[in-house]
Amino acid sequence: MNEVIWEAKGMVSDIQRFSLHDGPGIRTIVFLKGCPLRCTWCSNPETQAPGTQLMVQEDNCVSCGRCAKVCPVGAISYQPKVTVNRLSCVSCGLCSAECGSGALTMNGKEMSTSEIVSILRKDEAYYRRSGGGITLSGGEPLYQSDFALNLLRACKDKGWNTAIETTAFCNPAVLDNVLPLLDTVLLDIKHMEDSKHYAYVKQSNSLILENAQRIARQGAKVIIRVPVVPGFNDSIREIAAIASFAAELPGVGELHLLPFHRLGENKYTYLDTEYSMKHQTPPPNQEMESLRHVVEGYGLYCQIGG
Ligand code: SF4
Numbered sequence: 076m077n078e079v080i081w082e083a084k085g086m087v088s089d090i091q092r093f094s095l096h097d098g099p100g101i102r103t104i105v106f107l108k109g110c111p112l113r114c115t116w117c118s119n120p121e122t123q124a125p126g127t128q129l130m131v132q133e134d135n136c137v138s139c140g141r142c143a144k145v146c147p148v149g150a151i152s153y154q155p156k157v158t159v160n161r162l163s164c165v166s167c168g169l170c171s172a173e174c175g176s177g178a179l180t181m182n183g184k185e186m187s188t189s190e191i192v193s194i195l196r197k198d199e200a201y202y203r204r205s206g207g208g209i210t211l212s213g214g215e216p217l218y219q220s221d222f223a224l225n226l227l228r229a230c231k232d233k234g235w236n237t238a239i240e241t242t243a244f245c246n247p248a249v250l251d252n253v254l255p256l257l258d259t260v261l262l263d264i265k266h267m268e269d270s271k272h273y274a275y276v277k278q279s280n281s282l283i284l285e286n287a288q289r290i291a292r293q294g295a296k297v298i299i300r301v302p303v304v305p306g307f308n309d310s311i312r313e314i315a316a317i318a319s320f321a322a323e324l325p326g327v328g329e330l331h332l333l334p335f336h337r338l339g340e341n342k343y344t345y346l347d348t349e350y351s352m353k354h355q356t357p358p359p360n361q362e363m364e365s366l367r368h369v370v371e372g373y374g375l376y377c378q379i380g381g
């Protein structure tokens with residue numbers, strides 16, 4: 076195994092402990108920043124940009140003006156509530172350090188591999204007892220491919236179970252390096268038609284589908300995950316096309332249908348970004364059950380939810 080570079084740093088959006096999703100057992104999820112896709116329904120918009128970002132929760136602002144005093148580029152007004160000129164903001168974080176009310180926070184922190192591992196290590200006993208481990212998520216965790224590779228090496232150095240939640244929109248050579256370090260791959264397939272994929276995801280699906288074949292050939296357990304988004308891919312025909320593709324992948328026997336939800340909506344507001352799905356409701360349970368039967372018809376085990 077290649078040497079772990081313990082001081083290697085990556086940009087982390089969040090670390091969530093005690094997750095029962097995104098892989099077997101009790102897991103710690105490391106959310107890395109950066110994503111090459113722009114899915115219309117994304118529930119983690121704060122992970123899309125590779126660098127740190129200011130998040131503004133206007134309702135928490137008490138209009139004290141401390142943030143405006145420290146902003147080096149004059150990007151802040153605080154009457155009647157805080158607003159930030161995003162075109163001027165240089166994401167220095169000075170305002171969030173000054174704000175005591177929680178109105179201004181920075182998302183994205185540069186962390187070393189050893190810092191992250193020291194957090195992961197706290198739950199080592201839970202991983203062992205539950206068959207759990209570490210899941211790299213994002214964004215697209217392979218956007219920071221060298222860092223993700225190094226972190227996975229560190230996890231394997233500790234003997235931990237590893238999983239990744241990936242869009243597979245990455246250089247195939249990156250996959251060849253990371254796959255031997257992974258026990259489980261949670262692989263998103265969103266749509267089989269390229270034009271519709273491009274319209275809702277802002278990238279072609281061809282690299283993803285090629286990489287899906289590559290991933291399936293390499294031995295890790297692969298679970299296909301499909302976000303079910305009304306108006307995008309929730310018809311029987313569209314889900315059947317994905318299930319048919321998944322069933323042909325060598326060794327793949329499981330597909331999860333993840334119903335669209337709006338839990339990330341507030342984060343768009345905090346980032347001053349438009350959320351185009353705000354009027355969309357989640358798919359009804361009955362519809363999800365019908366889609367489950369469609370998937371099962373292709374011989375796959377199908378779970379609703381992650
Ligand atoms: S420091 Fe915080 S509470 Fe005070 S004006 Fe700025 S955002 Fe509002």
Ligand code: SF4
Binds near residue numbers: 129148151165171
């Ligand atoms: S992050 Fe820096 S540049 Fe941006 S608003 Fe805050 S203090 Fe100003």
